[in-house]
Each structure stands twice: as structure tokens, then as C-alpha cells.
Amino acid sequence: MAPRPLDYESINENVKKTQYAVRGELYLRASELQKEGKKIIFTNVGNPHALGQKPLTFPRQVIALCQAPFLLDDPNVGLLFPADAIARAKHYLSLTSGGLGAYSDSRGLIGIRKEIAEFIERRDGYPSDPELVFLTDGASKGVMQMLNTIIGSNKDGILVPVPQYPLYSAAITLFGGSLVPYFLEEEANWGLDVNNLRQAIAGARSRGITVKAMVIINPGNPTGQCLSRTNIQELLQFCYQENLALFADEVYQQNIYQDERPFISAKKVLFDMGPPISKELQLISFHTVSKGYWGECGQRGGYFEMTNLSPQTVDEIYKVSSISLSMNVSGQIFLGLMVNPPKPGDISYLKFSMESKAVLESLRRRAQIMTDGFNSCRNVVCNFTEGAMYSFPQIRLPPRAIEAAKKAGKVPDVFYCLKLLEATGISTVPGSGFGQKEGVFHLRTTILPAEEDMPAIMASFKKFNDGFMEQYEDYRGYSRM
Numbered sequence: 001m002a003p004r005p006l007d008y009e010s011i012n013e014n015v016k017k018t019q020y021a022v023r024g025e026l027y028l029r030a031s032e033l034q035k036e037g038k039k040i041i042f043t044n045v046g047n048p049h050a051l052g053q054k055p056l057t058f059p060r061q062v063i064a065l066c067q068a069p070f071l072l073d074d075p076n077v078g079l080l081f082p083a084d085a086i087a088r089a090k091h092y093l094s095l096t097s098g099g100l101g102a103y104s105d106s107r108g109l110i111g112i113r114k115e116i117a118e119f120i121e122r123r124d125g126y127p128s129d130p131e132l133v134f135l136t137d138g139a140s141k142g143v144m145q146m147l148n149t150i151i152g153s154n155k156d157g158i159l160v161p162v163p164q165y166p167l168y169s170a171a172i173t174l175f176g177g178s179l180v181p182y183f184l185e186e187e188a189n190w191g192l193d194v195n196n197l198r199q200a201i202a203g204a205r206s207r208g209i210t211v212k213a214m215v216i217i218n219p220g221n222p223t224g225q226c227l228s229r230t231n232i233q234e235l236l237q238f239c240y241q242e243n244l245a246l247f248a249d250e251v252y253q254q255n256i257y258q259d260e261r262p263f264i265s266a267k268k269v270l271f272d273m274g275p276p277i278s279k280e281l282q283l284i285s286f287h288t289v290s291k292g293y294w295g296e297c298g299q300r301g302g303y304f305e306m307t308n309l310s311p312q313t314v315d316e317i318y319k320v321s322s323i324s325l326s327m328n329v330s331g332q333i334f335l336g337l338m339v340n341p342p343k344p345g346d347i348s349y350l351k352f353s354m355e356s357k358a359v360l361e362s363l364r365r366r367a368q369i370m371t372d373g374f375n376s377c378r379n380v381v382c383n384f385t386e387g388a389m390y391s392f393p394q395i396r397l398p399p400r401a402i403e404a405a406k407k408a409g410k411v412p413d414v415f416y417c418l419k420l421l422e423a424t425g426i427s428t429v430p431g432s433g434f435g436q437k438e439g440v441f442h443l444r445t446t447i448l449p450a451e452e453d454m455p456a457i458m459a460s461f462k463k464f465n466d467g468f469m470e471q472y473e474d475y476r477g478y479s480r481m
Contacts, residue, residue, distance in 0.1 A: 026414070030042065033421070033422075040421075043449060046388075046448065047295075049297065055295075058337070061081050063334065066092055085348060091111075095112065096329060106326060108332050108335075116335060120265075120267070124268035133303055134306075134321060135301070135332050137300040137302065137328055139251050139290070141300075143286060146304065147171045148320070156212050157177065158177055158213050158247075159201065160182070161181075161183075161192075161220070162184065163431065163435050164217070164435055169435070181200065189386075201242060211242070213245040215247045216248055217249040218263070221388050225387070226256060229264050229269055232264060236269060236273065239281055248265070248285045251290065254291065255363065257363065261386060267305070282307065284304050284306055285305045287304075288301065288303075289331070289334040293356040293360050301330075366451055370382075370445070371383075373454075373458030373462065374461075377462050379396040379398070380393050381396070382394070393443060395465075397416060398472045416468065420443075420464055426461060431443055
């Protein structure tokens with residue numbers, strides 16, 4: 001009997017080749033153990049509310065009123081909700097064609113796109129056109145839409161930082177393109193070396209690949225570094241010289257845990273550089289409500305802004321957006337609230353400010369606790385998490401551990417992470433899922449577990465790690481760090 005259309009043998013080969021490590025083997029095993037009754041600490045994905053982060057009060061009040069607009073007609077609504085939340089809910093409902101249950105324009109509600117454009121202008125000091133801001137169900141959907149737009153064949157290449165967030169490798173594979181890796185330098189705190197970029201693009205071109213775009217993730221995922229203005233200028237100049245579009249993944253722009261390198265958007269640096277580059281380089285910038293001190297991953301609110309794209313291209317992107325009719329409207333309202341939060345003098349400002357500040361200050365402390373904890377462990381080295389939500393320690397595995405992994409049919413860092421999971425319940429992502437230099441091994445963990453739980457988690461990790469190293473070290477031929 002011939003294979004049926006949806007039998008495994010018949011489905012799209014690109015679907016079969018697509019890998020996504022964040023929800024890969026480790027996550028599946030962790031889910032099995034959880035079903036068996038083992039307590040699992042899911043640090044594999046940046047999902048703040050799942051690890052105990054409380055939602056901010058004001059946006060939830062507004063969305064509650066938008067979801068249940070009959071509450072606005074209740075004479076006692078002012079006893080339950082502050083006046084500014086009531087006013088904001090009425091404002092957002094007035095932007096819709098029938099409340100949250102009605103489709104919006106495929107680009108998103110124009111009133112919210114205007115709020116986003118005003119936010120970008122305040123942030124960068126340069127105008128933003130709301131007609132060039134498209135709202136999406138999370139930033140990931142925007143990234144996928146733009147990769148789908150730019151990739152036409154397996155000869156179209158996208159420069160992606162390694163280690164990289166596997167959304168990029170998965171989407172490029174799914175759309176039939178070619179990932180062109182450029183390595184970040186761990187010894188330089190995951191810094192960028194333009195020479196690595198030049199080598200990567202030359203190697204790709206020698207294989208007949210047309211490199212069309214470059215991805216930057218700032219602050220970095222999984223590496224946690226923040227790019228300096230000089231770094232961004234170099235990258236923009238490189239893209240301009242090589243005729244590349246730049247995809248700037250800036251979803252962690254609120255997550256900064258040091259003062260030396262504040263977040264600077266690629267658009268601001270581009271416009272500061274002036275013509276001709278500011279008028280010609282094509283830039284797509286991405287942001288979301290899933291990260292920062294909001295952490296509203298389940299709301300699926302994201303946007304991208306297009307710079308220096310032709311009107312015809314924008315029309316084509318709009319056409320493809322229209323296939324999905326509309327992104328979810330509650331996610332759009334969260335975006336509006338993120339870019340236009342309560343202001344000084346508003347009834348809800350003090351509470352909102354205290355809540356958001358408490359989240360960021362705690363994340364900064366957790367970043368330090370985790371970095372110090374990893375660096376106290378045998379054969380583990382970890383750069384400080386300058387931004388984003390992750391630590392990416394290097395695990396220096398002894399040769400005997402690498403040999404044991406091979407015998408078990410596992411990649412060495414997968415072997416280590418599985419042992420860690422079984423022993424401690426800590427669910428991480430092996431570095432091989434993000435890409436890394438040959439013979440070097442890492443894992444990624446979020447810094448999101450509750451601050452009060454962090455010392456116990458790091459103590460549990462240290463006990464496992466040091467026991468693992470004790471088991472596999474060969475003192476005759478392998479020196480401890």
C-alpha cells in the first residue's frame with residue numbers, strides 16, 4: 001500500500017528536519033518525570049509566570065474590564081477598579097470594531113500601532129510611522145513572517161549568532177533557507193568580532209549561498225550579553241557594506257542587570273549614523289510583552305517595525321498577514337499598555353512603578369546569585385548575565401564523561417543535562433541546542449526561579465555537578481579547574 005498523504009514518509013521534509021531544542025528531548029523527559037510525581041523546576045524556557053512571577057496589577061485590571069465590558073456598566077465598578085484603569089479600558093474598547101471578540105485589521109489596531117510608534121519615538125528620538133508597525137501573536141510570529149518573506153530557496157542564507165535562540169535555526173530550516181552561523185566570543189563576554197562575520201559570509205558565498213540578512217539578539221539569548229553602541233555601529237556598517245537586511249531581536253530590552261551598557265536600539269544607532277546608511281539600510285526590529293518585567297508569555301503580544309522597506313514590499317507583507325485575518329486582540333491591548341504604562345500623577349502609577357521595579361531588581365540579584373553559584377562549581381565557568389533572562393555556563397566535561405555519553409548514544413551536554421534532570425529535577429537546555437564551538441559544552445538555564453528558591457536550586461546543582469565530576473574525572477590525565 002502506498003503511503004498516505006499525511007504518513008510520516010509523505011510529509012514535508014523541511015518539517016522533519018526542523019529541530020527546536022527548548023522543547024526537545026530534555027523537556028519531554030522532564031514532562032514524563034513530572035507525570036511520575038517528581039518535582040520539576042522548568043528552567044528550560046523564559047516563562048516568568050510559570051516560575052512564580054506575579055502579573056502586574058494595572059494591565060490585568062484593564063484587560064479584565066476589556067474582556068468583561070459589562071462591568072463598566074456596573075455602578076460599583078469604581079469600588080473595584082481604579083479610575084485610570086476604567087478610562088484605559090474604555091479607550092481600548094473604543095479602538096475595536098466590537099470588543100475583544102472582533103477581528104482587528106491584519107496589521108493590528110491602528111490606535112495601538114500609534115501608541116507603539118510614539119513609544120519608539122520617545123525611546124530613540126526619531127519619528128516612527130505606525131503604518132510600518134505590524135502587530136503579531138508574540139515576537140516569534142513576526143520573526144517567522146519576515147524570514148518567510150526573505151527566504152526564497154535553499155541558496156538564501158541568514159547570518160545567525162552562535163550560540164543562537166533555536167527559533168532562528170528552526171524557522172530557517174522550515175522555510176527551506178540556509179543558516180549561516182557566526183560565532184560569538186565567549187572569552188570576550190560573548191562579544192562580536194567583525195572578522196568572524198566576514199569569514200562566515202565569505203564561506204557561505206563560496207558554497208553558492210546568497211546571504212540576505214543578519215540576525216542580532218540584543219540583549220543576547222542564550223548568552224545574556226548587551227551590545228555596546230560601538231558594536232552596533234560596526235554591525236550596521238557591515239550589513240550596509242555587504243547589502244544585508246538586519247533583523248534586530250530586541251525582546252529583552254527591559255532586562256538589563258548592569259549599568260555599563262544600557263540597551264540602545266539598532267534603529268537609534270542607525271539614525272544617529274546619518275545618511276546615506278540611515279536612509280538605505282533595511283532594518284526589522286522586534287519586541288514583545290513576553291519578556292521584561294511583564295513576562296506575559298501566554299498573552300502572545302508582539303510587534304515588528306520596518307525601516308527603509310519599499311512600499312511594495314510592505315504591501316506584500318500586509319497581504320500575507322491578511323491570511324491570518326487578525327492577531328489576538330487582548331495581546332494587542334497588552335502591547336498598548338506596555339508602551340504606554342501609567343505616568344507620574346496617575347492613580348495607578350505608584351503601584352505599577354513599585355511592582356515593575358521590584359521585578360527588575362530581583363532579576364538583577366538572581367542573575368548575580370546564579371553566576372556566582374555556577375562559578376563556585378567544579379569545571380564550570382559562567383560569564384555574568386548582563387541582560388535577558390538566562391545563564392549559559394560552560395561545562396568542562398572530563399574525557400571519561402564524553403566517552404560515557406558516546407556509549408549511551410548521547411551528545412555529551414545532553415548526557416550531562418539528563419543526569420542533572422534525573423538527580424535534581426532541574427530541567428535545562430543543552431548548549432548543543434543553541435550551537436557551540438566543537439568540543440565545548442554548555443547548558444542554558446533561566447534566572448527566573450523565585451529568588452527565595454535560588455540558593456537551594458544552586459546548592460542542588462553544585463552537589464550534582466561536583467559529584468558528577470568526581471565520578472568521571474581521571475586524575476591521572478585530567479586536571480580539575
